[in-house]
Amino acid sequence: MRQHQFAVSLFACLTALPAAAQVGHDHRHPAGESLGRVHFAVTCEPGTQAAFDTATALLHSFGYEEARQAFQSITEKDPTCGMAHWGVAMTYYHPLWAAPTPEELAAGKTAAEAAANLKARSEREQRYIAAIGTFYARTDTLDHRARAGAYRSAMATLAGDLPQDEEAQIFYALAVLGTAPPNDPTFAHQKQAAEILNGLLRDHQDHPGILHYTIHAFDYPQIASLALPAARAYAKVAPASPHALHMPSHIFTRLGLWDECIASNIDSAAAAKRLANRMHPGKASFDALHALDYLEYAYLQQGKDSKAREVLDEVSAASEFDEPNFAAGYALLAVPARYALERRDWKGAAALEVPAVSLPWDRFLYARGLPLFASAVGAARSGDPTRARGSLTELEKIEMAVEKAPPPGPYDWAGQVASLRLAAAGWVAFGAGDNAKAVSLLTAAAEKEEAVGKHPVTPGSILPAREQLGDLLLELARPREALEAYQASLADAPKRFNSLAGAATAAERIGDRTRARRYYEELMALCGDGCERPAAKKAQAFLAAQ
Structure with a gap:
């Protein structure tokens, strides 16, 4: 009852935000506009x-x-x-x-x-x-x-x-x-913070901190919808801030609102690059790279692979950075992994390595696990067991190093790397013909990933482990279980291209044509008739035959 009352109260305050701030279709802003309204009286x-x-x-x-x-x-x-x-x-x-x-x-x-x-x-x-x-x-x-x-x-x-x-x-x-512990299922800290902010919002609707921190408080699948009005307001209130332009996409991503996510991050990346050009000429902006990772994720969910390729090329060109921090490093490694794995380019994924750029990788060693994970999965799924085992061994070393010296802060980076290692090991086991072990490992990967949750630096998993479990179960001709896995994945990460495609295929294989049609329709609504991916062609053929 208390949780319901809190949600109703928060919704009432957020929906009272100015109508112009809630419009979700235009995120373009002239440069040099407001940072929002703040008054912090001091005696200086x-x-x-x-x-x-x-x-x-x-x-x-x-x-x-x-x-x-x-x-x-x-x-x-x-x-x-x-x-x-x-x-x-x-x-x-x-x-x-x-x-x-x-x-x-x-x-x-x-x-x-x-x-x-x-x-x-x-x-x-x-x-x-x-x-x-x-x-x-x-x-x-x-x-x-x-x-x-x-x-x-x-x-x-x-x-x-x-x-x-x-x-x-x-x-x-x-x-x-x-x-706040990110894996607390009650969201006690997040709700406490949101209640504080909620009490101020009605009288301070253009305060950047209130809107910003409200978005962070609800950046979780189960409660993200509560922050949608704040997300749509923040960029309008503080359009001169690259981060304010980006931050709404945390909620858009959680809800699968890809058009709004794309617009948000195009604006943010452009603003961040303008700022870097002014303050650090010739250097890549970490804020822009962070926005580009979210942009890449959104393009891939819509099957806009040519746009995703443009983002990959831009990210790959970065070699010097305005601030060589973890956001820059994470994006630099995540974008190539996403581009290969989401498109099922297994050989491309197998070939991924850490780029030769000047970044203090020892400070964010966990990020180096991303290309190793992609390489292990890609090699295992493209019939290269030697490379798969080698990449998995290196990933295990990363996991042990992060466990030995975990990064400071509440987020469990060691657990996040462990989920990658378990998933990669599952595909290696599958490639070796040990199907029972593969299912066990990918199930454990999904459970670990869901227990750890995601860090704000990333729009989502490189490949959700629960979605990968669905892929494995389809490979093993267990479509009913696969459908359950895809549905669970979609509950946490709605409107993901590959989860929808997998769910449609699984439903079709068990003879549930009604559900198959629904998932195929959702898939085509994401990417449209121009989508070139094989899953989209399959969806078009299925729907045309109905």
Whole structure:
């Protein structure tokens, strides 16, 4: 009952957003528009207030580098402004991304200490500074998770003591999300954060942080639809932010709204490239690469393989980066794997390797598992058992290394790599003729993947393990079980091309022509009559014969 009341309350607030903000068909925006409306009152020199508000708006849309420069500019105009140093420290803590690198941690710690040493003019500001100080304190004895929890606790006290301070509530909601276990089936942290944001939304419908963090709170298959109004509003509210243009596609992807996902990420990638050209000429934008991974995923679900190829070519051309972080590295490896595997180009997948680019792969070793997974699956399915076993062995080494030194933060990257290894091992077993072992391994892969969930860096699995299980069961002439697997996959990842095609084939094989027709119709609605994939040709033939 409480969950139902919460959903009704949230829906009422979100649907009260301005109608123009909810239109889902036009995501084109002129450059240089708004970042949304933020007012974070501080006691620094009066002439810096507008700049502080702008810097905070950038911070809320994860424009960390721009926000850092804006806060640093304030310190130059008012060297006594402790809150400007607070802002700099905040830009080095990315609650929903990866943990700070050692260099970022040191820079953030320096900024937090500078803020504390300046003795802010108000108790309120001193408490904000003290809160971020807890994240940078005792870095030699406390790990990232413990320090993130300490910051969340400090923000909980601050928000509780200052209930009328909207920014305290918003930053506390973000801290809650930043420490939320992604595999909690009750979504307790996410709902807590959403309730905080929901209480502010009606009076602050153009606040970028409220909309942004609401989307993150509901970026899960079971509850994504609740954030659709916020998703459609955010890009309208903050169109000058590349991340704000991209972020709605998290919800569009969860719901299979591919046209909106494509429009969102075309805009985001273009904005990110403009920003990189201004701030880092000649460098590839990590924000653009992140958007391109989501764009690739959407094009492939619509069978727009020529468009997907254009994205692949653009991503593959990247060699130097504005910020060599995990989002850049993940996209660089995910896009080629998606392009090969989604199109069933097994030989192309088998040949994939880590590109020779300058990225600190040791910081995101888990990403290196993607081409190894693709290679193992591609080789196993194209009759190259030697290469399949070799890639699987290398993937096992990646899994052991990530298990030994798991990346900081709440997400279980070791579990994610384990799901890839189990799935790849299943196909290797299938290639070796051990069908029972193959089914067991792919079932375990699906269970592991579903328990771990997805990280926000990715639009979805390179290939959903449950979908792969359906593919295997079809190969083994077990269509009824295959249909169940495809249906389960579609419940988590709706309107996926290959899950629909597999479900249609399975339904046809068990003689359920009604369900087969429904799935084939959904497939053709995705890709249209011009789709060249074999599954689309099969769907056209089936529907024409009815």
